[in-house]
Amino acid sequence: MVQGPLADAMTHIGQLAMLRRLAGAPVPKGSFIVAEVQMGKLRYPG
Template sequence: MRNAPGGFAEFQAGEGARTPVEILAHIGDLLDWGLSMANGERKWNDSKPLPWDDEVNRFFAAVKKFDDYLASGAPLQASLENLFQGPVADAFTHSGQIGILRRMAGSPVKPENYFKAEIQAGRVGADQIPPKREF
């Protein structure tokens, strides 16, 4: 999502394929769904995509809400296994699709070594520590 070029949101890989902004909206829906399962609401929403920057903000807000709930100690109304094999795994899959579309659109994401990344619980927003090692 970071440094996506202008026009990327509407990049069309092929007829009938979701655009990056449609995928990002779906990821936001998945994260909202995960939170709703965790707190017992179990509610799905199929959102109409917002402009790219708004969807990016929505994504980070959804990650924060989900993360805050998981870290709160509140009782989970769904197992961690189901939360991670369902909405979280699905969101990871779709984030990979966005990465592939970036490459297809001529603006690949620079690879980095996530094993060496500085991970900090609760730091889930766009403001991340720069990569320690890019390939």
């Protein structure tokens, strides 16, 4: 019950990333595991 919707969401995320690359505005790389998350903002180390 979870696998289908999760796979669908990941497919759409990949499609959006591809479209941004084609438009010249690529999504920056980052890891949410090491990211500093605060209310209203997300900052990647480095």
